[in-house]
Each structure stands twice: as structure tokens, then as C-alpha cells.
Amino acid sequence: MTSLQSLKILVVGSGGREHALVQACRNSPLCREVIAAPGNGGIARDARCFPVAADDLPGLARLAAEEETDLAIIGPEVPLSLGLADRLRENGILVYGPGQRAAQLEASKIFTKELLEKYGIPTAQSRTFSGSDEARQHLEGRTEFPVVIKADGLAAGKGVLIAHNRDEAAEAVRLCLDKDAFGESGRSILVEDYLEGEEASIHLMVSGNAFVTLPTSQDHKRIGENDTGPNTGGMGAYSPAAVVDSLTMETIRQQIIRPSVDAIAAEGLDFRGTLFIGLMLTPSGPRVLEFNVRFGDPETQVILPRMETDPLELMLACARGDLSERELKIRPETAICVVVAAGGYPGSIRRGDPIELPPTLPPDAYIFHAGTAVDEQGRMTTAGGRVLGVTVLGETLPAAARQAYALCDQVRFADRYFRRDIGARQIERESGQRMDFSDTESSSA
Ligand code: AMP
Ligand code: GLY
Numbered sequence: 001m002t003s004l005q006s007l008k009i010l011v012v013g014s015g016g017r018e019h020a021l022v023q024a025c026r027n028s029p030l031c032r033e034v035i036a037a038p039g040n041g042g043i044a045r046d047a048r049c050f051p052v053a054a055d056d057l058p059g060l061a062r063l064a065a066e067e068e069t070d071l072a073i074i075g076p077e078v079p080l081s082l083g084l085a086d087r088l089r090e091n092g093i094l095v096y097g098p099g100q101r102a103a104q105l106e107a108s109k110i111f112t113k114e115l116l117e118k119y120g121i122p123t124a125q126s127r128t129f130s131g132s133d134e135a136r137q138h139l140e141g142r143t144e145f146p147v148v149i150k151a152d153g154l155a156a157g158k159g160v161l162i163a164h165n166r167d168e169a170a171e172a173v174r175l176c177l178d179k180d181a182f183g184e185s186g187r188s189i190l191v192e193d194y195l196e197g198e199e200a201s202i203h204l205m206v207s208g209n210a211f212v213t214l215p216t217s218q219d220h221k222r223i224g225e226n227d228t229g230p231n232t233g234g235m236g237a238y239s240p241a242a243v244v245d246s247l248t249m250e251t252i253r254q255q256i257i258r259p260s261v262d263a264i265a266a267e268g269l270d271f272r273g274t275l276f277i278g279l280m281l282t283p284s285g286p287r288v289l290e291f292n293v294r295f296g297d298p299e300t301q302v303i304l305p306r307m308e309t310d311p312l313e314l315m316l317a318c319a320r321g322d323l324s325e326r327e328l329k330i331r332p333e334t335a336i337c338v339v340v341a342a343g344g345y346p347g348s349i350r351r352g353d354p355i356e357l358p359p360t361l362p363p364d365a366y367i368f369h370a371g372t373a374v375d376e377q378g379r380m381t382t383a384g385g386r387v388l389g390v391t392v393l394g395e396t397l398p399a400a401a402r403q404a405y406a407l408c409d410q411v412r413f414a415d416r417y418f419r420r421d422i423g424a425r426q427i428e429r430e431s432g433q434r435m436d437f438s439d440t441e442s443s444s445a
Contacts, residue, residue, distance in 0.1 A: 006032035013075025016368040016389040028312035042369020081107040094319040102269040105291040118265040123288040126192035132177040139169045147372035152188040198280040200241045207323035216241040217299040225421045236422030239302040248302040302335035333393040336400045343383035343415030358410035364393040405437040
């Protein structure tokens, strides 16, 4: 045990999620050193970074061995679906993250749909097609729209199309199957009933049959305010998600969480990592939209700062397979994260613009870097679509949001963009008022 009190940890990935993970590790008494691959400009201030890509399995295996890593924490889904966790475990390294077979829960929507149906876990009704003729025939006979068409596989969040009528549905099928818009991932599709409701994210840390429940959260996936425009990786989040009240949570626990963890174990999937359940809260109850086998981004940036229980202790227990179920200690404050992106995201963006950051941060405020890099002159510059996330904990959601937006206004780079309505729907529900977070800088002086 003593050797595990001073862990050397490798965090794999380069986003805001990984920056939050790196900081959580550094804050833990169990941690001796954190290294990251490949990391980003901000992570490099907190951990030694190595220029090994997150999908370079041989490179990562070599790095983990050379650096005598005790525990690897794998952030993104791609290395998990390629089998990085298995590979590192074969080399005797403890890993937080599921193996390749279990990673199918995210990598294949059809695999997950079959599991949900087999175990009677509530989800949208759907049919699977691998030929476009059959899919077209089905859609011609369909009377209910909208309908949801999902490419089977990892498509970086772009493989889900919502069709509002028969013509749009035919076009979606053509995109998925005929034109191979999503490559291999589109060869089979799910045609799924459209669910009405509000979305919420549930994160669990799972080890076999045992799990702990992390704080609830809600993401904002669309690029534009009022949930308009194309989907992104996520433009902001807050925690807790008040829509998941205690009664709803009890239903989710009984109908979804416990049966899902048991189903995964019953299928013999060796799951040691984060199970992130995307839910739609419909008028007839919660339904599973998707499973992810990793932490959400930006959900992690609001979940980890609220945890009083040491997340590293829990990840270590999962990795070792000896997690014991218990209630976690969670701070009562609300956390919000506003993602500051480069203009043009989620389309093409410019890189290399210098970033100006707030000179000081108040207590309980964090800037988690994502698409940042340090240039040859030592300046922090933009290097990706989602550049950074500003997280603030506050006594209430409006208080946290006000402070987060004041900080966002102090983050400056050419063509920066962020949504000014993160959490606004919840604030309006609570207070009956529409918050105005524009131009906070001049009023917050
Ligand atoms: P997924 O990757 O399956 O979570 O889908 C991405 C997004 O598409 C979700 O976060 C929802 O906003 C939306 N979506 C997916 N499935 C459905 C559905 N059956 N009904 C309504 N919206 C959906
Ligand atoms: N924020 C959504 C995701 O990480 O998939």
C-alpha cells in the first residue's frame, strides 16, 4: 500500500477534461507526480507533457514503461476503443478506463441498443439497418416524425441526424449509408424514435458490479445561444442538474443505473472506468440516449471541482478492481463552466493567436485549457476549436454564472466566441427571470 500512496500518474489526452483530471490528481495526497500525453499549453504548467498522440498506442505504451507509470487515466474515447487500456494492463500498469470490448458501449450504438433491450433498460425504440433499400422502405411507411438516424460508430459527435420529415430522413440515410459520410461508422444505422424532453448527464465510476455516482450535470451541445446551430463537443455545463430532483434520481437509479451496471457485468465486460450515461428526461420517464465510456467534456470541468471525496482515490480503486460502494462527499455549491472557443468552431478555425488571460483568479475559479499551446516566444496561443473553459463555483447558479462571464470577458484572443446563455434555462426556471450576461466586464468593475 505504501507505494500506492505516492503514485506516478499518466493522463492521456489534451482537452479541458484532461486539464481538470491533471489538477485533481495534483490535489490528491496519493499523487507523487503527474505526466501527460500529449497535454496542452495549460496542462504543461501543471505536468510534464510528452508529444505522444492519444491514439499512438505503441508510443503511449513505451512512454508509460519508460516513465515507470503506476496508474494511467485515459481521457478520450478513441484510445479506449483502440484498446489502450488492455495494452497498458498487459504491461502491468494500473489503468482507469475500460478495455476495448467494454469500450464498444460507446463505439457502437447498435451494441449498446441491443444490451439495453436485452436487459429491459428504458431507451428509445429503434430498428437497425445495414442496407439503404430496407431503411428507405421503412421510412416510406413511417408516419411519425421527427425521427433520429444514427450512424453506428464513433463519429466525433456528428453521427446523429434528426430528420423532421420523410425527405430529410431519406437524405440522412443517403448520407449515412450511400455516401459513407461517416466512413466505417455509417455502414449500419439505427432509426430511432425521437424523444421529447430535457437532457442530463449521469457519471458513474464503475468497477465490475460496484459503482459510485458522481454529481449530475447538464451540457449545452449546440454552438448557438438558445440551442441553435450545429452540435459541438459541448459549449458549457453546470452541476448539479437541478432537473434531476431526488425523486427523478431515485427512478434513474432503479431503472437505469443499477440495471446498466449489472448488465455490463453480466455480459462479462471488464469495466473499470467512467460510465457516462446521456439521458433524456421524457414525460414518461428517463430514457438512455447513449453510453460513453469516459468522462464528459466539459462535464468533468464542473464535476471534479465539486468533489470533496478524492477522485484519485476512487479512480485508483476502480483500476485495482476494489471499489466499494458509498455516498460521496460533494460540495453544495453550483459549478458552471463556460467554454471559450475559436471563431468558426465547430467548422474550420484559425490557430496561433495569442491569448490574454485574467491576471488573477478569485477563489473557486479555474481556467481549464483545451486548444492551447505555448509558442516559440513562450506565449500562450490558440491551437484548437474549444480553446479553454472557465469554471466557477458559487452559492447559486446565477452567482456562479455572473462571475464566470466576468472572467470570460477578460479572456481575450482574436475572434473568440462563447455562448452567453449557459445555465440560463435553469436560472429562468428558478427565478422566472431571463439573465443577461452580456457586457459583464464594464458592470463588474
Ligand atoms: P447521442 O450521441 O446518441 O447522444 O446523440 C447526440 C445528441 O442527439 C443527443 O445529445 C441528443 O441531443 C440527440 N438525440 C439522440 N438521440 C435522440 C432521440 N432519440 N431523441 C431526441 N434527440 C436525440
Ligand atoms: N460533452 C459531451 C461529451 O463529452 O460527450
